[in-house]
Amino acid sequence: MSNSDGQQGIEEQEAVIRHSDSGTPTQAVSSKGRYWWSTRRFCMSLLLSVLLAIGVFVFFVVSFGHFKQPNLVYNDLHYDMQVLPNGDLRVKQKVDIKLRARKDTNGGDKTWRRLYQQYRLDSSDLTGISDISVRDLTQGTEYQPTTALSPDIARNFIDWNRVRANHWYAAIVEQYPAQYSDDYIDYEYDPATPKSSTDESSPAGCAPDEQSCLLEIGWNIPETVEADSRVFEIEMTMHGVTTAYNDVSNFEWEPIGGQNETLIRRVSGVIRLPKNTNRENSKAWLHFNGPSNNWRDADGTLHFEAGPVQPEQHLDVNVYMDKSLTPNVARVNPHEAKDGIEASERSDELRSRMENLAKAREKMQTFIVLSVITIVFAIVLIISAFSSYNKSRYHGDAVYWREIPGITPAATAVLSEVLFAGMGQSQSRQMAATILSLANKRAIAIYPGPASLYQDCDPSHMGTSDLGQILRKQKDVKDVDESSEKTSTIVILPLAHADNGSLDVSRSEQAALDMLLAVSGKLESSTFDLIQVKETFKDDASSVKLKQSFDDAVASESGFLVLRHASLRVVISILAVIVAFGLVIHASHKGLLLVGCVLAAVVIACVVFCLSYGSSDVLTVDGQEQAGKIIGLHQYLTDFSSFTDRGVTDLTLWGSYLVYAAAMGISKKAMEQLAQAYPQVTDSSWLDSNTSYPLIYMSYRPYGFEGGWQDLGSGGFESSQQVFISDFSDIGSELASSCFEIETAISASGISSDSDGSFSGGGFDGSFGGSGGGSFGGD
Structure with a gap:
């Protein structure tokens, strides 16, 4: 010394x-x-604690947050959809995609070659997709149609950029009989669709006697290692999504289904209803269990925005309108549906709001409990530091x-x-x-x-x-x-x-x-x-x-x-570190990752202070x-x-x-x-x-x-x-050298038992399974 x-x-x-x-x-x-106080020791310990707390916070956020994000992320997804007189949907989407770098089994770069979207064809709602086009807005390239390749063939295809890149394809990826299951079957829309709700004809492209199958619309991009932003425009017409009842026409469009495994940071959309639609002759509901906003214009146009949309989280829009607005709907049901739709939506909204309130209260309780645990450990550690130094x-x-x-x-x-x-x-x-x-x-x-x-x-x-x-x-x-x-x-x-x-x-x-x-x-x-x-x-x-x-x-x-x-201080400190990890893990499961990281950083800071000051x-x-x-x-x-x-x-x-x-x-x-x-x-x-x-x-x-x-x-x-x-x-050493944010109950407490279909105030977790069930991916 x-x-x-x-x-x-x-x-x-x-x-x-x-x-x-x-x-x-x-x-x-x-x-x-x-005797318990030293200004210099306190300042040095406090500085060390703050610096390590910041480092611990960053570590927890990166460690517990990064693994949830897949290699492919949708930065932004925007829909512009027009409801046609026959009930079909003309959909234009603009998608901004992030591609992360990947490694193959040999440690080399694994390039991206294909991006795709998958939709469920079903005889009861979406019977087919046609008029497909794909544009690469980043490169300014219009993609051309081509035949489909299975993933293994596409991955090993020689001269990909020259022969296969800048093309799109449509293929059935679930096919019966089983001998076709290892290959992609090229798809082309057949306008012969069911004319009534009791018609059990298979959708065009599906195997005989199969009521549904999975359609993949993909586009081949030039080999890419990584990209922070690639923007594409995809257009298509979705057929058979609307059913005409005796009183109203109804469709439930599900652009993002529960099978989707891609994180979508933000999604928005505009739904343009047929001419002469207004607030009186149409109703709509947004189904999404997360942060969202929705509204409609005077002419009936619907707007929504939501996000982030986590993997396996669905989003759909349920709409009914006066039957006269869509006179050419192919699928007809000889019953009335308006009252049943409204009753179902009221029930779903009430249930969803109650569940959200319960979750919000649970999060608030979790936050309080975790905060109390943090405060208790902080007090014990700080008292231990001053007490041991005093002694x-x-x-x-x-x-x-x-x-x-x-x-x-x-x-x-x-x-x-x-x-x-x-x-x-x-x-x-x-x-x-x-x-x-x-x-x-x-x-x-x-x-x-x-x-x-x-x-x-x-x-x-x-x-x-x-x-x-x-x-x-x-x-x-x-x-x-x-x-x-x-x-x-x-x-x-x-x-x-x-x-x-x-x-x-x-x-x-x-x-x-x-x-x-x-x-x-x-x-x-x-x-x-x-x-x-x-x-x-x-x-x-x-x-x-x-x-x-x-x-x-x-x-x-x-x-x-x-x-x-040191034994008691060390035991308390080790226990506090374990508690810090537990805070992050538990908070992350409750949707309070950032809160857990902050509280854990506070506990670690107190541990460091206890060990350095005491x-x-x-x-x-x-x-x-x-x-x-x-x-x-x-x-x-x-x-x-x-x-x-x-x-x-x-x-x-x-x-x-x-x-x-x-x-x-x-x-x-x-x-x-x-x-x-x-x-x-x-x-x-x-x-x-x-x-x-x-x-x-x-x-x-x-x-x-x-x-x-x-x-x-x-x-x-x-x-x-x-x-x-x-x-x-120096002789002593010589001789010894060998030797997320907190969700509050207030935001969820505005429970309404009267869902009037005005398409305002945010969505709720309604029933899923509408037309499309879209999912997104790439390889």
Whole structure:
């Protein structure tokens, strides 16, 4: 952790150091008691939560919305239809089609070759289709008629663009007897149609004795990989759709049937009734269970628009008019139909409106339930974040602490990680501080540079003056391996091989010493550098066991100070993520995809906030007591030069201070403070003459490799490269490297029990099965 990180940790305690008039800091430090709050932490967590929430929303919308859209989509479909005097329908449609890119089984582009529409021919309504024409308005091409090909033949047809493209076809695709089922039978309209409702003659083109069959009208386009918009105009005449009763003529036209599998984003239409039709002698109803609008002009012309029309959602228009307006209708029924049609439509509309109201209420209830679930989880997660952070804060009055804490350097690193937000650097600091402590207790020595520098001497019995000579000599060497600049040499001193009880080492210090002794044994040398440590432990299973022993020791020493508190937060967070997915899935089934995505994004944002703002570790009662000492020592070391009552005792303690400064991640700041208070530590001659402060010597003794502390004069100095401290703060990682919108009830509450056929106010889900049953596709 950098000094700025540590200082931020102090600021989070909201401790304000007061100074007396003499310039000596007092012992008292105030605290406002807002231990659950950190402005900087809150802002960073909030920003991260918002950014991830946006990403999650986009992910859910794309993941749960995209798969519902087929490769072929109708962007827009417009009908312009004229009812002829004989009851037939002359239909002109303009269709805007989107073609998505596809891949074949080999991973190559699968081109589009044909587009088609299918209609159901039936002896009781649509008896035939004629006068077909197709125009490609995008390319300005008039398509010509041709024979039909089955899909397999069309897919493998050679020279498609030259021979088959820019043509249209009409074919029966359901045929009896069965031997014709694998082929398309070319279709041509036969005007011999049934003359009454009891006539059971088969429609033209259907197999004998078959009352219905499927007619496909398709057009062959030039091979196309993808297209955002291709516009076509298709015209046809639909025969036999109208039945003349004794009182009215009636047709139910179904341009989009329940078998359609193509998404239609918007559909609109104009239905022009025969001359002299008006509101009094005709009635009409739009059947569509979705957003729609319909109206009629004074001359009786009908208009409608709807969309989107989902796959398997039908749309039809039911119309009756005075019998005299269509005198030449071929199909005749000797009964009256007007009252029956109106009664049926009233019943259908009432049923549809009631169903829509029930669905709207269900959606509203779903929205409320999902919102409550979201709010509950949000509150729980946010409270958990503030609560866990509060429990990780020191709640007392921080004071200056001059003594060595009663806990090990490794435990200090763990506690400092919690107190000063060390950003996950606790492990490397545990190892660095522990090895420094071994050096301070003279179990080992630590020298700058690679072990090769000391091959001509006995480093275990080398004094500071001898080391100074080696360093001064090395300064003149120009050809230095750059990698050696970033390492240090460890020397196992005789005391480490003696009765280890005399070292007074902790369990973690003994585990770290065992690691170094293991390296010494493998290298058969008591002198080695960190590069050799890394190479020795690389792919060595024993290093994992040694490191685990160290980690277990640290856990034992810090367990009474800090408790892992992540389990509950993690469980709640995992459950919240599962709930977020459930919100989207359930909302999408209820037609509230966007609502579900928004609520899920809110839950995920709260999860991220909980994990980022909250703390995984909390302080115990003993941890609170030790935290005050650590914070006090932290403040003492970073403000050391301000004290006037210093003495030799302070300098003697600085070997241990540097150990704990490394554990807290404030080595650089602490060294600056010591040098300001005792400028002699930056003097090479003074250092070479003093052997009582080994860690102070190694921290400040200038040497080659362009590193070490450089005296800049006037009491100021800086570190061009923190060779010693930086190298050892990395040792831990080196040793471990092997190792839809809401539908409201208001919109559906206007239930009417009197469907008057005025063709206004929007459609409703009426009976389907009218003439055509259109479906659309392509291959």
